[in-house]
Amino acid sequence: MAMIKFNVNGKAQSVDAVPEMPLLWVLRDVLGMTGTKFGCGAGLCGACTVHLDGNAVRSCQTQVSRVAGKSVTTIEGLSTDGSHPVQAAWIELDVPQCGYCQAGQMMQAASLLTKNSKPADSDIDEVMRGNICRCGTYQDIRRAIHRAAEIKANGGRA
């Protein structure tokens, strides 16, 4: 066990955990932040996607020791009121079905938009293909990412 300090959604956290424990389980079981989901435990489905210093990572494949001193953003911190362009677009287009994968989808999409402010469908497919949705919301996700790009270009206004 070791004390590991990092920042989650702008707040300093200090956790006493096995260094090998994946960030996913630290977030969910230790810090009680359950918005980040467990889907496969093997980096194959994207449900656990969070931002580490602004980059999308699979938290189930990220040992908490690697997070020391860094900043983590989860779905709870993307915005608290749904005002982040991605969340606003997701709400506007009513994207989620069961919703379980959607935190990971939105974190991946938010990361995409920081690197590519106007992605084409092919850009979306390339970046989002690691995120599985069994309900099959893919067409809505593509539309929502285009819409989020619009909202963002519009200074965050819908």
Add this chain to the structure above:
Amino acid sequence: MSTARSIVRTNKEATQITNVSRRGFLGAAGGLLLGFVLPEPKMEAQQIGTPPPNLFAPPPTGKPNAYIHIGTDDSITFWITKSEMGQGPTTACSQMLAEELECDWSKVRMQIAPVDPASFGHQTTVGSQAIRTTWEPLRRAGAEAREMLIQAAAQKWGVDKGQCRAENGFVINTATNARLSYGTLTEAASKLPVPQNVALKDPKQFKIIGKPLKKLDTRDKVLGKAVFGMDVRREGMLYAVMEQCPVFGGKAVSFDASKAKTVPGVKNVVMTSRGVAVIADSTWSAMQGRKLLSVQWDEGAGANVSSASIRQMFVQRASEKGAAARKEGDVAAGLAKAAKKLIAVYESPYLSHAPMEPMNCTVHAMGDRAEAWVPTQSPTTSRAVIAQALGLAPEKVDLHVTAIGGGFGRRGEGELDWILGAAEVAKQVQGPLKLVYSREDDMQHDYYRPASYVEFEGGIDAQGWPSVLQAKIACPSFAFIRDGVDGTAVTGLANLPYEMPDILVDWRVANTVVPVSYWRAPGVSQNAYFLECFFDELCALNGKDPVEARRHLIQKTPRLLNVLNIAAEKAGWGKKLPTGHFQGVAIGFNAGSYVAQVAEISLVKGKVKVHRVVCAFDCGIVINPGILKQQIEGGIIFGLSAAAKGEITIERGRVVQSNFNNYDVTRIDEAPRMETYIVESNERPSGAGEATNPTILPAVVNAIFAATKKPVRKLPLRAANLA
């Protein structure tokens, strides 16, 4: 509980609505609380050869099993007994109620009902039934409540109720334009008798039904606030993972936990009837402990079973006599006089449900009572399973239905292994306990979509139209067998829509050690592929156009003909396509709805790329077109996973596949452009959730047949030679 006022209608055909306002029931303080009756599932064999049967009927007791409360603060609360898995019943059912109630949609609050059969009947969400079984009673309940509020306002104003009307949560005096909100009328309304024979609206007057209103639970899901079963947290809760025998039917004999217990956080290791559970203070610690666990298994006879031995058994069974599920004319005579004939064997594999949220269940056993938090499609049965495991009466278990990360049948009626396992571990723990399946557990200890095997023989007449079809099906039984036939296992073939003089569909059971259960569109999910692809093979015997042949043979099913015509026209069937592109068509009568799909594909180095899917759909009156479109598109993606990739194989009694690396599903870059055309209709609503996933398989496979002229008689396509 006092029963100050309780009026129950006795007309069996109509909704029986009960005024239960004075009972202090469901914690409702004041206001107007009405109870009414929704159909409940009849868990019994299905009728053969008929359209998908209505498994639901009014409960024999006639007691209320659904409730609506109108608060003095104008709030409208509807206790819904359907489980929300993203298919939208919470929103759509609320729309039906709100339409007739004439309430303010923004004031509608949906509440998942607690499990309480005495108050809510048998709660289960299966078979694409949520809307079609509640269409009539929900609207009637809304209408009757509205009339009571109007009556109450008329009395307050001392006017005839004909002078009053309801709109958007107010009763309006049409002579004076005075308005009273529903909340101010609940007290007076609660003292009134429930009106009789209230007329329901003409669909032309609908204001809420038919609108693409946003789902009531979207915001919480987007903010990461929705609490799925996996997200349940209780004070002092421990976590468990379970090592189950890798061989179906095997059992744990003994275990050595000495190494597992050295893992920091591991609290205990216990035996259950499902396997050996490692209990820890975090999911991760439990998983680490499990890796060091040593278990002695009695693998049993299942260890000799493999996909090859199962197939051999299917072949053997198919050669034996079956029980008829559909018989028209005389297939022997039909085959004898056919202009051309064809024999073909079709096969489909076992499939896993693989919802995004792995199985999990939280149980707090407290001696003489228990509390549970379960992402389940079948709350009543789930509660019974927990109660039995804990040696309690069902009413001693307080069960909360959580948000559900996908069901597709895995979380429905059946063994509910994960719930039993959680209860058995919880019994051996102080405090709340959450059992979590890893993805590997979820995939290797599923109750699978059965593999299936069909021997077809068919023929065409002198004009080239398919005229005779015989299908000998061998597959495991889902649950119920009557007169030698499992009605679910033959659905999609037994009710084939084509008017051919000679048809015989028969079935023989071919059970294996591999556990099976309902999987989105049970039976149809494989039979639609078999039927529609063999049909295209028959068409090809004499070069008949697949759309033209279908049109010719479904003339007496106008709604099916209509969707076929729409899909063919919108897809540009028969028109010039981009070089290397080919189209395939398939139709179906699934979940009570009519569906036609045209898939456009190309083949690159033996791999199929689905470019575009046009789907025409008729499910009668549409409650929420936004949700419907999502169910249609979602079904197509789900079906594409099965067509292209899905396959569970068995070696030495074990499932070979383990995670999304070797049981992959459709990804966004493989998702075609989907165009949906929904038929405007005044027919009563039918199902959507299981309507489109079966039909996409044959649409895609028929497009490949058009491209290669070689039929694909076995799925998935990943394993087929498409060169």
